[in-house]
Amino acid sequence: xxxxxxxxxxxHLPHLPSASARPPFVWYMSxxxxxxxxxxxxxxxxxxxxxxxxxxxxxxxxxxxxxFVTPAIPENLAVGSGTKLSYVAFAHPRYxxxxxxxxxEIAVSTDLYFAQNQTAVRLVVxxxxxxxxxxxxxxxKGVA
Numbered sequence: 276x277x278x279x280x281x282x283x284x285x286x287h288l289p290h291l292p293s294a295s296a297r298p299p300f301v302w303y304m305s306x307x308x309x310x311x312x313x314x315x316x317x318x319x320x321x322x323x324x325x326x327x328x329x330x331x332x333x334x335x336x337x338x339x340x341x342x343f344v345t346p347a348i349p350e351n352l353a354v355g356s357g358t359k360l361s362y363v364a365f366a367h368p369r370y371x372x373x374x375x376x377x378x379x380e381i382a383v384s385t386d387l388y389f390a391q392n393q394t395a396v397r398l399v400v401x402x403x404x405x406x407x408x409x410x411x412x413x414x415x416k417g418v419a
Contacts, residue, residue: 296370296408296410296411298367299340300340300365300366301340301343301365301366301367302337302340302341302342302343303343303363303364303365303366304342304343304344304345304362304418305344305345305346305348305349306345307350307361308348308350308361308418308419309335309342312418313325313337324337324338325337325342328341340365348362348364349361352416354417355417357417360416360417360418361418361419362414362415362416363415363418364412365412365414365415366406366411366412366413367411370406370407370412371404371406372404373404374403374404374405378400379399379400380398380399380401381396381398382399383395384396
């Protein structure tokens, strides 16, 4: 499931306090990764690693931390020889920053589809993404 070997991703979690990372932390993953790979994980005593949280706003917890399932994480990445892979992020929600420009770029072409009697219109909105502090975000790549 993970490219670095089984459970090797756990070695990054103890380093979060030294990176000045403060809780609350949340797991972010795609729906396919969660339902096909993570939901069925068991520990060495055959207990599920994912538990249901009936009190909180997020339905599941992994290693005690809430799981946020989102369609915004792509499921078609290629890592090494694997394809159709995804990634999982573990971070405080305030460490993930999304910048959105107020400008909307509009382009119109009346010549592109002239033979079909159509007009092409393109709208572009610019956005950017950053993580800060970067050491406070753990990314697990190569998740099937």
